[in-house]
Amino acid sequence: MEIEIATIGGYEEVGRQMTAVRAGDDIVIFDMGLNLSKVLIHDNLRTEGMHSLDLIDMGAIPDDRVMSDLEGDVQAIVPSHGHLDHIGAISKLAHRYDAPVVATPFTCELVREEIEDEQKFGFDNDIVEMEAGGTMSIGDHGCELEFVNVTHSIVQAINPVLHTPEGAIVYGLDKRMDHTPVIGDPIDMERFREIGREGNGVLCYIEDCTNANKKGRTPSESVAREHLRDVLYSMEEYDGGIIASTFSSHIARVKSIIEFAREIGRQPILLGRSMEQYSGTAKQVGIDFPSDVEMVGYRQSIDQTLERIMNDGKGNFLPVVTGHQGEPRALLTRMARGETPYDLEDGDKVVFSARIIPEPTNEGQRYQAEKLLGMQGARVYDDVHVSGHLRQEGHYEMLDALQPQHIIPAHQDLSGFSGYVDLCESEGYQMGRDLHVTRNGNIIQLV
Template identity: 80%
Template structure:
């Protein structure tokens, strides 16, 4: 059976992930993502009302024209998890393919909301929900199967999909870390990865996320970030001024910890911002998390400002707002607070907790720098980098290679500089660049069989 891999997006940058695997005449697309930095660099752009061709020209979503060079039919679109760099282009591109979206429950709920918000294109794609540990047949041959293997990441309900073919398995390894003690959900299923590496024809190809491939050591568990965050929040228990926290809206485990620790020090937590309301509300509705009954979630501008007014009237010392804006996004709550555009007034000594690292990309770095300076000019004390990454460092990569023992490797999810550490790592394990390690770029097709 002929096996081809089309590296469509995310092979020259972090963002707009999209990969297609052709097994015979059956094609499966993994991820359709957005490069948010290409959008944020422009003022007041709303992607939901834009044409896909304009977004492709901006470099914001994948240029999927290479799909016409694959001889077969798309049988499934499979997003690995609910981050926008993996699902943000589904509403713009899925209508081009007569194929269902197959994803885990939380991911599919977020995809459904993306499709509902879309204003330019209509999509009647069927949404098929599949849990980690399950398998479904792909195509009509009866020889190609799709399996979901549970992984841990900085968002709940993440998986690594595996396409089983007569020539061996294709493992799509974006995005994960090895967390054996997660705050929410099950640990990464390393037992199943080891089984896949040793059953049948083994692993034909492993496509790997190289975000932290230049970093030595091991990525810590989310429990490490939780305890660091606990220490920081508890240290503020006797402070009688304002405390504000921000983190990734999609990081439900981190939001859960912030909510619990706010309550522990006698403050009422409140979630503010459109994406904060979306992700946490969806997670609660699907029973992934159990928030207190009186936890407020407000996304609309008027309701957010009303909440800020209430906080100021009843006393900042009684509340802990958890807001959007960890990357300094111009329209996010924390940035507006720094510019003095909300009813919440920051005073000298007020605490601002960033439970997130800045994403290493020039647009994000510039915006985050500006946001922190604005907050500091109002007298806020900034607590930075209370976080652990959602991606493997070098020791995790070694462990995955040992578990899967792939014949071919395709590094992804980075630019050339970011891929270099992973190429060195695979070389140390006996692989060779150009022979079985294939450094690709967007729009390429790699024929493996």
């Protein structure tokens, strides 16, 4: 059986992931993501009403025209998890393919919400829910799709595996080795080891290289939870304002902030549209999340809530807000610019329970937001966080588990691939033979 892999998006940047695997006449697409930094750099740009070709020209979504060079039919579109750099282009591109979107329940619900906001294209694709550990047939030639549970900075993340007669294709974006997660099950390393040793083994492993230049291993989310507990408990006697910001999609982290806010005697309130969206979706699909926390999503209601906080006393509340990357329209940035009813004063605490996404636009915006917060007297607590991506020791462990015949680095630019290339070469792989560093728009023939 011929096996080809089209590296469509996410092979020259962190963002707009999209990869297609052709096994004979059957094609499976993994991820259809958005490069958010290409959108945020424009003031007040709304993608919902934009045409896909305009977004492709901007570099915001994958240029999927290379799909016309793959001879076969798309059988499934499979997002690995619910981050926008993996699902943000589904509403713009999926309608071109007569195939269902197959994902875990939380990811499916986020995809539905993206589709509801879409103003340009109709969407008739089926949305099929499949749990981690589930399988489904692909085409009529013996291929099967499997979801292997992994741990990441969003709940219900999986690594999809396409089993073919020539061996398994393991799509390894995005994960960390977490054996003590705050929500959900640990990473299923036992299943990865089985896949590496059954049948024809792993034909190809496509791997996320976000932290491949960093030594050691990525800590568990339980480590971030204890760090967060230590930081917030240190503020227990402070009677001024405390604000926290984290990834809205990081349900486990938001849950920890809510719990510790209550333990130090403050009422947590989730503020911001995406904060309301992700946490509301988590409750909707039955994820273990506080059911009684207040969520406010729209600007007018947010400002009214901030007025109430000021009237009742900042010391009684802990707002959990959007804007940890310094996004210009996000709530924390508006607070830093003095554009909300919330008055920042000398000594007020701002906890960033998130790292800066390593991309120049984000780094510049976050720098500006922190400077504005400091000018109002706020004290910044930075990087109360652990990454959702493997460092080098995790990569060694995955290679040992899977023992792939071929490797394709992904989820970085060429400089970001360098650490992973060195790591693979130390394990006996060779550039151009079985280690394929590639770019967007290329097709690699494996069989």
